[in-house]
Amino acid sequence: MTIVNGYEQSDREEKLNIINLTELEAKAKAIIPQGGFGYIRGGSEDEWTLRENSNAFEHAQIVPRSLTDMENPSTETNVFGLNLKTPIMMAPTAAQGLAHAQGEKDTAKGVAAVGGLMAQSTYSSTSIADTAAAGNGAPQFFQLYMSKDWDFNEHLLDEAKKAGVKGIILTVDATIDGYREEDMRNNFQFPIPMANLSEYSDGDGKGKGIAEIYASAAQKISGKDVERIASYTDLPVIVKGIESPDDAMLAIGSGAQGIYVSNHGGRQLNGGPASFDVLPAVAKAVNHRVPIIFDSGVRRGSHVFKALASGADLVAMGRPVIYGLALGGALGVQSVFETLNDELKIDMQLAGTQTIEDVKRAQLLHIHY
Structure with a gap:
């Protein structure tokens, strides 16, 4: 363990023997301090939307295919002009130093090892430059x-460009923080500085609650902000937090070059729909004009398959990766991605889909209860 400001950080570095990603939560809870674990795991209010995010994948079923004359499916894909070995990416997740002493640096190493795409958060524990350097040239996005x-x-944005990021993810569903009861019960305050905040000013985030951090965030965001960021950076802007076809159209009309379907992992508007349930409608409205990233509730290879078959081009994970980070550092992160990738390949074989493009054309049965 490493201790910073009285907070115990894991410093484990080891491959993990993973049966399934869901089991990682209890194992991580045993080593992450209560306040940090509550912040990572928790959702808003009574967490109905958080639970529905995973439950919603049961609303669609994969149709098995057998006489397809195929073997050894490939998970390689090309999105945003990036050649990736997997369609599974790292969601931008704040304050990873709560899980491990190396934080986002180890996450970047683990994601790079599997040929995936890393997204780092404004509220990272490590700086944009350090996180990018840890990836050793692997593609990364920066979330604003x-x-x-x-x-x-x-x-x-200047720091992100200097670090060589390939795109900017603009989060638009967190203009105010959700009502997070777990943080209230724990009286949680960030014990570890947020590097990007401390680099710019004395307000480093340490000793503040999530509500105080969000207080400086813009509450009014419009298409003009998408235009301004795209013009300033000359990088693709992907708008994150889209759950409405209307918002998707507004974003694309303002110059967004990617849509990110997400409800913030059930951490914002409780009572809103599961992200998977809105994905098909958003994808239909987007109609392949720009790539779609999807997250919220992903725990199985079949979840990845169903999201891709419902209109996503990339599927992102947050919490399971952070649990793997706590339990094994960069090698733990790598283990999480490898496990999900292995599950996905099994699903691809049994569904008769040789490539990720085949998965996107796969038939799902939609069940209405």
Whole structure:
């Protein structure tokens, strides 16, 4: 263990023997301090939407195919002009130092080892430059929580460009924090500085609650902000937090080059729909004009398969990766991705889909209860 400001961080570095990703939660709870674990795991209010995110995958079923004359399916794909070995990517997840002393640096190493795409958060424990360097040239996106202070926004975007990121993810569903009861029960405050905040000012995030952190975030976000960021960076802007076809159209009309379907892992608007349930409608509206990233509730290879078959081009994970990080560092992260990739390959073989493009054309049965 490494201790920072009285907070115990894991420093494990080992491959994990994973049966399934769901089991990682209890194992991680045993080593992550209560406040940090509650922040990572928790959702908003009574967590109905958080639970529905995974349950919703049961609303669709994969049709098995047998006489397809295929073997050894490939998970390689090309999205946003990036050649990736897997369609599974790392969701932008804040404060990974709560799980491990190396934080986002180890996550970047683990994602790079599997040929995936890493997205790092504004509220990372390590700086944009350090996280990018840890990836050793592997592709990364930077996620922006837009601040009321445009000088700060431009500082972050400048740092991201210098670090060589390939795209900007603009999160638009967190203009205010959700009602997170787990953090309230734990009286949780961030014990570890957020590197991107401390680099810019004395407000490093340490000793603050999530509500205080979000207080500086912009509450008013419109298509003009998408245009402004795209113009400033000359990088693709992917708008994250889309659950409405109307918002998808507004984003694309403002120059967004990617749509990210997500309900923030059930951490924002409780009582809203599971992300998987809105994905087909958003994908129909987007109609392949730009790539779609999807997250929220992904725990199995079959979840990845169903999301791809419902219109996603990339499928992102957050919590399971952070649990793997706590339990095994970079090698633990690698183990999480390898496990899910192995499950996906089994599903691809049994569904008669040789490539990720075949998966996107696969038939699902939609069940209405």
